[in-house]
Amino acid sequence: xxxxxxxxxxxxxxxxxxxxxxxxxxxxxxxxxxxxxxxxxxxxxxxxxxxxxxxxxxxxxxxxxxxxxxxxxxxxxxxxxxxxxxxxxxxxxxxxxxxxxxxxxxxxxxxxxxxxxxxxxxxxxxxxxxxxxxxxxxxxxxxxxxxxxxxxxxxxxxxxxxxxxxxxxxxxxxxxxxxxxxxxxxxxxxxxxxxxxxxxxxxxxxxxxxxxxxxxxxxxxxxxxxxxxxxxxxxxxxxxxxxxxxxxxxxxxxxxxxxxxxxxxxxxxxxx
Numbered sequence: 001x002x003x004x005x006x007x008x009x010x011x012x013x014x015x016x017x018x019x020x021x022x023x024x025x026x027x028x029x030x031x032x033x034x035x036x037x038x039x040x041x042x043x044x045x046x047x048x049x050x051x052x053x054x055x056x057x058x059x060x061x062x063x064x065x066x067x068x069x070x071x072x073x074x075x076x077x078x079x080x081x082x083x084x085x086x087x088x089x090x091x092x093x094x095x096x097x098x099x100x101x102x103x104x105x106x107x108x109x110x111x112x113x114x115x116x117x118x119x120x121x122x123x124x125x126x127x128x129x130x131x132x133x134x135x136x137x138x139x140x141x142x143x144x145x146x147x148x149x150x151x152x153x154x155x156x157x158x159x160x161x162x163x164x165x166x167x168x169x170x171x172x173x174x175x176x177x178x179x180x181x182x183x184x185x186x187x188x189x190x191x192x193x194x195x196x197x198x199x200x201x202x203x204x205x206x207x208x209x210x211x212x213x214x215x216x217x218x219x220x221x222x223x224x225x226x227x228x229x230x231x232x233x234x235x236x237x238x239x240x241x242x243x244x245x246x247x248x249x250x251x252x253x254x255x256x257x258x259x260x261x262x263x264x265x266x267x268x269x270x271x272x
Contacts, residue, residue: 001081002140004141004184007180012175012179025053032053068254074255077256078256082264098213106207111124111144111156125142140187141180141187143155146184152197153181155177157205158205160209163222166204172202185199200239205233205234208225208226
C-alpha cells in the first residue's frame with residue numbers, strides 16, 4: 001500500500017510527451033505529410049528525424065496504452081515499501097524532532113483557530129469516521145479534515161515559527177502536500193464511486209509553540225503569536241484533482257505495482 005502522506009515521489013513529474021516534445025512531433029508529422037502529398041524531397045525526413053519521430057511516437061503510444069516508466073525517485077519510493085515487507089519493519093529510523101512534534105501537538109489548536117476566523121465547524125477526522133482511514137487502489141491514508149458538505153479535504157500544517165511561515169500560497173508550493181491532498185481526493189472518489197471529490201486545501205496556521213519544545217537558543221517572540229493579527233496567521237493553498245491527475249495516478253500506481261513485483265522477485269532470488 002502507498003501512504004498518501006509520502007506519495008509525492010510516486011506522482012511528481014509528467015508522463016507521455018512534454019509540451020515541447022508534442023510540438024516537435026507535430027512538426028515532424030506535418031513535414032512528413034507534406035513530403036507524401038507533394039513529393040518535395042526537401043521535405044523528406046532525414047534519418048535522424050525518422051529516428052526522433054519514431055521514438056516520440058512510441059513514447060506517446062506507450063503512454064496512451066498506460067505503459068509508464070517510473071523515474072528513480074518513484075523507484076526508490078517503491079523499493080522502500082517492498083523492503084519493509086521483506087525485512088518486517090514498519091517505520092524508518094527517524095523518530096522526529098521538535099519541529100515535527102509541534103505539528104502533532106498543536107493540530108487541534110490550529111483547527112480551533114480556523115473554526116473561529118473562518119466560521120467553520122471542522123473537526124479532526126477519527127478512526128470512527130468512515131473517512132478516518134481511507135483505502136482505495138493500493139493507496140491508503142488518514143486525512144486531517146474531511147468536509148462532507150463541501151466535498152473537500154483540508155490538511156493542516158503548523159509551521160515551526162514565524163520565520164518558517166509562508167506569507168502567500170506562492171511561498172508554500174510543495175508537491176509533497178499537493179499530492180497528499182490529491183491522494184485523499186482520489187481515494188474518496190473511489191470509495192464513494194463518484195467523481196464529486198475534486199477540491200482540497202492545505203492551510204498553514206501560525207499557533208504558539210509549546211514552551212517545552214522551544215530550543216534554548218531561540219527567542220520566544222519567534223513562537224508567541226499573540227502579537228500577530230488573525231488575518232495574517234493563516235495561508236491557504238488551493239489544490240485541485242482533475243481528470244488528468246486521476247489518469248496520471250492510475251498509470252503511476254500500475255507502474256509502481258509492476259516494479260514492486262519485479263523487485264520482490266529480485267529479493268526472492270537473491271543468492272540463489
